[in-house]
Amino acid sequence: MNVRIGIVGLGKILDQYLATFDRLPNARVTAVADLNAARAEEVAAQVGARALSVEALVADPEVDVVLNLTIPAAHAEIAHAAIAAGKPVYSEKPLAATTADGIGVLEAARAAGIRVGGAPDTVLGAGIQTARAAVDAGRIGTPTSATATFACPGHESWHPNPDFYYQAGGGPLLDMGPYYLTTLVTLLGEVTSVVGASGAAHESRTIGSGPRAGESVPVDVATHVTGILTHASGAISTVVMSFDTAGTEAPKIEVHGTKGSLSVPDPNRFDGDVRLRELGSPEWAVLEPSAGDIPGGRGIGVVDMMVAENEAGVRASGDLALHVLEMMEGMLSSAETGQAVRISSRVERPAPVPLTTTHP
Structure with missing residues (x-):
């Protein structure tokens, strides 16, 4: 399965994810979004993707999964937007700013039949x-x-x-x-x-x-x-x-x-x-x-979530x-x-x- 990834939030952790996706043959970044439009354009040019608004990214038919690298306070908001658009979402840690927000994300995902993953995948x-x-x-x-x-x-x-x-x-x-x-x-x-x-x-x-x-x-x-x-x-x-x-x-x-x-x-x-x-x-x-992914790298959890046979198989x-x-x-x-x-x-x-x- 080829996994097309849309990334929201282009901060300091981004480069580690990009390095992983760059070497995985079944992962490709197709769209990026950030509050800083210039930063989004810069990253888009770097990886051969398109710079979009968050709304456009989660709705884009060329995005299979939303990777949520925003600050913790925005994790739940972006996750809900992705779920509402019918897209699986994987969030940087923590899953949300509060347990109540995290429960809300998972309840919305289950109601929609959408997979949710969360860092760390170390x-x-x-x-x-x-x-x-x-x-x-x-x-x-x-x-x-x-x-x-x-x-x-x-x-x-x-x-x-x-x-x-x-x-x-x-x-x-x-x-x-x-x-x-x-x-x-x-x-x-x-x-x-x-x-x-x-x-x-x-x-x-x-x-x-x-x-x-x-x-x-x-x-x-x-x-x-x-x-x-x-x-x-x-x-x-x-x-x-x-x-x-x-x-x-x-x-x-x-x-x-x-x-x-x-x-x-x-x-x-x-x-x-x-x-x-x-x-x-x-x-x-x-x-x-004796076990585990070598060399690993941030982002392997995103692909693992998408290729798992069922929700129970998401690690x-x-x-x-x-x-x-x-x-x-x-x-x-x-x-x-x-x-x-x-x-x-x-x-x-x-x-x-x-x-x-x-x-x-």
Whole structure:
């Protein structure tokens, strides 16, 4: 199946998607749209597509799927527009700014018989899939716990327009959490309850690069969040997401079981070493890639969604993205109330990805 893609929102993440589509023989960008018309024309010329309005793009008969790369606050609006036009839609993370908005998107999609997918698709790469294969093969025994840590000073030092990172729908949890939480669900299964604590070290941030360098932006979200996730399996995951540190040497993700432990690579990437330490062994052993897409790349989830035999076969699905969104919102709610939050959405672990090479 050849997949014709219309892209809405042409920001910094775009180039990674374009690089993937450029090497996939069954993916082609046919239309682009952006609030900045000049930017749309520039990208259209670059990829041999047409620059259209959003309305024209979602209605275009030469667009099979809408790729939604807008800011989080606009994700639901664009998704609804695509669904209303009868087009499948794949959104950058998070699925929407709120769980309620995400539910609305999925309800509209189901009523229309339209597929919805959501980033991240990094979990389809060889790094996370090799770790999953090790878990599924019983290499660590029964999984009992996991830790996930992301910590940095914030993105304002390098991003020329970092405002949305510090507005509703942003912050380290909504920005980076999807990579880590999607990985935890992929490895350990759905989550039934969460507990959270949060804070913010600064009331404003100073832009460090670009034409707005030196400008101050307000902080309206928690910039340090800690959470505890209880999986339906009984495993417990501990999560730290922070824009309030100089850095960290903590492992990105570790998964522990009754027979051993796994060190899992950066979930913001498609590759990386998976290391196993079996109980009683003094050494960590690097596992050879045994599953997942090589080399991966942002956008493989879009094509996977379109070529899946049925909705249940979509791996980077809207249901998974909604489950992660509800988990994140639940952690923030728990931080305010001091109470555990039950997670009502249910999701099956996506089907594993066999070892696949998608070089041209």
